[in-house]
Amino acid sequence: MIALHNNKAWTLSSYIITLVLIIPVVVMLVGGVSASTQLFxxxxxxxxxxxxxxxxxxxxxxxxxxxxxxxxxxxxxxxxxxxxxxxxxxxxxxxxxxxxxxxxxxxxxxxxxxxxxxxxxxxxxxxxxxxxxxxxxxxxxxxxxxxxxxxxxxxxxxxxxxxxxxxxxxxxxxxxxxxxxxxxxxxxxxxxxxxxxxxxxxxxxxxxxxxxxxxxxxxxxxxxxxxxxxxxxxxxxxxxxxxxxxxxxxxxxxxxxxxxxxxxxxxxxxxxxxxxxxxxxxxxxxxxxxxxxxxxxxxxxxxxxxxxxxxxxxxxSDMAQLSILLSTGINSLKVSVLAATIAVVIALLLGLYQRLHCDKYRQFPQLISSFGYAVPGTVLAMAMLSTLGPLDHWLNDSAEFLGFTTPGLLLSGTLFAIVFALVVRFSAIANGTIVSGIKQIPQSLDYAPATLGVSLKGSLTKVHLPMLMPAILVAWLLVFVEAMKELPAVLLLRPFNFETLSSQIYQLISDEMLEQGALGAILIVLFGLLPIVLLNKSKEQL
The missing domain is CATH 1.10.3720.10 (MetI-like)
Structure with a gap:
């Protein structure tokens, strides 16, 4: 690994992001260990x-x-x-x-x-x-x-x-x-x-x-x-x-x-x-x-x-189903696009930090942020509820104390909780793809901009990011598809009257009515085929 830069803001942001991604799991584990309820x-x-x-x-x-x-x-x-x-x-x-x-x-x-x-x-x-x-x-x-x-x-x-x-x-x-x-x-x-x-x-x-x-x-x-x-x-x-x-x-x-x-x-x-x-x-x-x-x-x-x-x-299928499919499809796209974009940005930040920074422990943020993929969606939902629920109560109590209108379930009752959970769970996919792309960049290109007096920002925007565009596209698409298919976390964290394709199909399956959601199921399968096509093409090129 080559370490060229010593940007303190980069170091601070990398560790803060890693901490934010891992805190829900830690809170859930602490809550589980300390739980002594009669029900358990x-x-x-x-x-x-x-x-x-x-x-x-x-x-x-x-x-x-x-x-x-x-x-x-x-x-x-x-x-x-x-x-x-x-x-x-x-x-x-x-x-x-x-x-x-x-x-x-x-x-x-x-x-x-x-x-x-x-x-x-x-x-x-x-x-x-x-x-x-x-x-x-x-x-x-x-x-x-x-x-x-x-x-x-x-x-x-x-x-x-x-x-x-x-x-x-x-x-x-x-x-x-x-x-x-x-x-x-x-x-x-x-x-x-x-x-x-x-x-x-x-x-x-x-x-x-x-x-x-x-x-x-x-x-x-x-x-x-x-x-x-x-x-x-x-x-x-x-x-x-x-x-x-x-x-x-x-x-x-x-x-x-x-x-x-x-x-x-x-x-x-x-x-x-x-x-x-x-x-x-x-x-x-x-x-x-x-x-x-x-x-x-x-x-x-x-x-x-x-x-x-x-x-x-x-x-x-009929027109009524198509209108419902359009609504839930837009919800799924909204959540998946947000999760994929945020996950790829974080992966770029941590992957390039690991490659270009002089921090002795620069590999830890990327490794720790990838832990979420091992966390089942149901467990991750519990972690989000354990973390964001108390934060919502604190925000409402603080607003009431200061005389402001209480914001309600601003974190745990909105799309924020779902997107946050999906980013935690699928950051590992984005990390792996981006790191693989970074390894394909010759190490001499890390040194060359610095020897020519190019700043870190110039090196990233003119050299590394353009060369990483194929990896960025693949990482974004992989996270997008996984987010479209995710069910347990969405079921537990979705706001009232908010359905995605996966949750709607699950509800129809539970009611023995999958026929009413067959179009949505086909859409999920078609999205699932996209990374398979990419994987097959990449394997054929090797």
């Missing part, structure tokens, strides 16, 4: 152990299934001569665009007792009641695990695929020369080399699983996220909700630390990767099985759900 004790003695058990079982189920789907598909795409390999390489990323709660509702509607599949079976075989036949119940904990794994496995597929492609394939050739078969080379060389990448992707899947709310709520699987939501909205006990949120935070922290420890000192990329790889030649039957496996993931994870949504939209 009652929950702990009754239902909380089962909630915790469900959370752990769900996380384990999703992880096992996602690892199976992701690692196997990555190995098939990178190691074999499967038919339609180039097409499947990017098609397997598409399920990432589908929110899990949408997939859960669509498959429940498809396979439920009153759904088309069971109705067709009853008509074919003349079955009269459920006692005449057995059919799986999708609204269970294993069903929720399968739904989540179906849309989360692309994390593992994408990162593991990259690890396989960046390996030095001379090592594989060496193992073959030593007598290993193709299968043995994969399990003894390629797969162990990819272990750090698999650990990283597995931690992302676990964090997303622990953060999920809508899927488990719809499937009536009681986990810690649903317990937090019910404790706050059902019982109105913020202290008990904070305590539950603290338990969930400890689980997430354990996942992060375990992931970092599992890959400590390991590398998954070669210093000299060899792009020339001899693919494993599969027989016709093996190619058929491998192709069916990959196409099944694409169809079940994306093509079938989006087809069902399009059919619903064509059948049920």
């Amino acid at each position: 004790v009652h929950l702990w003695q009754t239902v909380l152990p089962s909630y915790l058990e469900n959370t752990l079982l769900l996380a384990l189920g999703v992880l096992v299934l996602a690892l199976f789907f992701g690692v196997c598909s990555a190995a098939i795409i990178t190691q074999t001569n499967i038919v339609f390999r180039k097409q499947l390489r990017w098609l397997l990323l598409l399920p990432l665009a589908m929110p899990a709660y949408l997939v859960a509702y669509l498959y429940t509607d498809l396979f439920d007792y009153a759904g088309p599949v069971q109705r067709t079976l009853r008509a074919w075989f003349n079955w009269q009641s459920p006692n005449d036949y057995w059919f799986f119940d999708i609204r269970t904990l294993p069903g929720a695990a399968f739904m989540l794994a179906l849309v989360l496995f692309p994390y593992i597929y994408m990162i593991t695929r990259g690890a396989f492609e960046q390996q030095d394939h001379n090592l594989t050739r060496a193992s073959r020369l030593l007598g290993c078969t193709a299968k043995q080379s994969f399990f003894k060389v390629s797969l162990p080399l990819a272990r750090p990448a698999i650990a990283v992707s597995a931690s992302l899947v676990l964090m997303e699983t622990l953060a999920d709310f809508a899927t488990v709520q719809y499937f009536s699987v009681n986990t810690l996220t649903t317990a937090i939501y019910d404790t706050w909205l059902g019982y109105g006990d913020l202290g008990a909700a904070n305590a539950l949120a603290s338990v969930l935070m400890l689980l997430v922290l354990f996942v992060v630390l375990a992931e970092q420890r599992s890959r400590a000192g390991l590398r998954h990329q070669s210093a000299r990767p060899n792009a020339k790889q001899s693919l494993i030649q599969l027989s016709l039957s093996q190619q058929l099985m491998a192709s069916l496996f990959c196409w099944a993931l694409v169809i079940l994870g994306f093509l079938l759900p989006i087809t069902l949504l399009i059919m619903m939209a064509v059948q049920y």
Whole structure:
């Protein structure tokens, strides 16, 4: 790292911003640790152990299934001569665009007792009641695990695929020369080399699983996220909700630390990767099985759900729905644009501070500000309520004392709370993208402006920011899409009579009326496809 400047205002602003981003989480944790409410004790003695058990079982189920789907598909795409390999390489990323709660509702509607599949079976075989036949119940904990794994496995597929492609394939050739078969080379060389990448992707899947709310709520699987939501909205006990949120935070922290420890000192990329790889030649039957496996993931994870949504939209959409969609769509755009813009500005400030400042601890602001991504949306909402609620009361008391009109819930009851929560949660995405872009700038360009007498402002505006424009655009778009899809934080923090696309669709799903919001669901999926297209293009250019 190069340190050229010593701007005290830059240092102060960087640390203040970092402090503001982390304070809500600290307040929530302190509130949870100090909480001793009777409700929390009652929950702990009754239902909380089962909630915790469900959370752990769900996380384990999703992880096992996602690892199976992701690692196997990555190995098939990178190691074999499967038919339609180039097409499947990017098609397997598409399920990432589908929110899990949408997939859960669509498959429940498809396979439920009153759904088309069971109705067709009853008509074919003349079955009269459920006692005449057995059919799986999708609204269970294993069903929720399968739904989540179906849309989360692309994390593992994408990162593991990259690890396989960046390996030095001379090592594989060496193992073959030593007598290993193709299968043995994969399990003894390629797969162990990819272990750090698999650990990283597995931690992302676990964090997303622990953060999920809508899927488990719809499937009536009681986990810690649903317990937090019910404790706050059902019982109105913020202290008990904070305590539950603290338990969930400890689980997430354990996942992060375990992931970092599992890959400590390991590398998954070669210093000299060899792009020339001899693919494993599969027989016709093996190619058929491998192709069916990959196409099944694409169809079940994306093509079938989006087809069902399009059919619903064509059948049920009308002008009244379009007007409602316009209103909620504007709300979603407003929140997402604000969150993405603020997150990117903060990422630029902290990323360039880390690169160009002489502060000995200049890397800490950027690292600490990225912590929010590990915080589930429900937990983050509790943190915002614990922080902004008391501030609102203080502002109102101060205004009343001074004889001014009380401002009301100026912070916790407006868009400020939602945007603040989204910035905290998704700053890590902006940080990672901006830092990656900064690393692409030659270090000589940091020195050159200074040697020519150019000020810090001139260096930033004429050199660094123009070169960072592609990274800025990608970072903004990634945060924008994630903010559009965010549900738990929006549900808990949205003002009265304020709906976004995600919250409106969730309400319709809860009322078994997704058909009325099919257009909005399609819009969310289309927005979700944008970063996938960008990721695919960036990977193709490498």
